Amino acid sequence: MTYDRLVCANCAAPVIEGRCHVCRANRERLQQDNLFAGLNPMALITLLAVLIAAVALLAHQTA
Numbered sequence: 348m349t350y351d352r353l354v355c356a357n358c359a360a361p362v363i364e365g366r367c368h369v370c371r372a373n374r375e376r377l378q379q380d381n382l383f384a385g386l387n388p389m390a391l392i393t394l395l396a397v398l399i400a401a402v403a404l405l406a407h408q409t410a
C-alpha cells in the first residue's frame with residue numbers, strides 16, 4: 348500500500364509532508380505497518396520451521 352497520496356483529515360495536506368501532529372502520527376503508523384508487512388513473511392517462515400521441527404521431534408519421541 349502506498350501512502351504518498353494520502354490526505355490528512357486534520358490539515359488537508361499530504362500526510363507524507365507531516366505538517367501537523369496528525370500527519371506525523373499517521374505517517375509513523377503507516378511506516379510501521381510497512382515494516383511489519385516486510386517482516387511478516389520472514390516471521391511466518393521461521394514460525395513454520397519451528398513448528399515442523401517440533402512436530403518432527405514429537406514424532407521421533409513417540410515412535
Ligand SMILES: [Zn+2]
Nearest residue numbers: 355358367370
Ligand atoms: Zn495533517
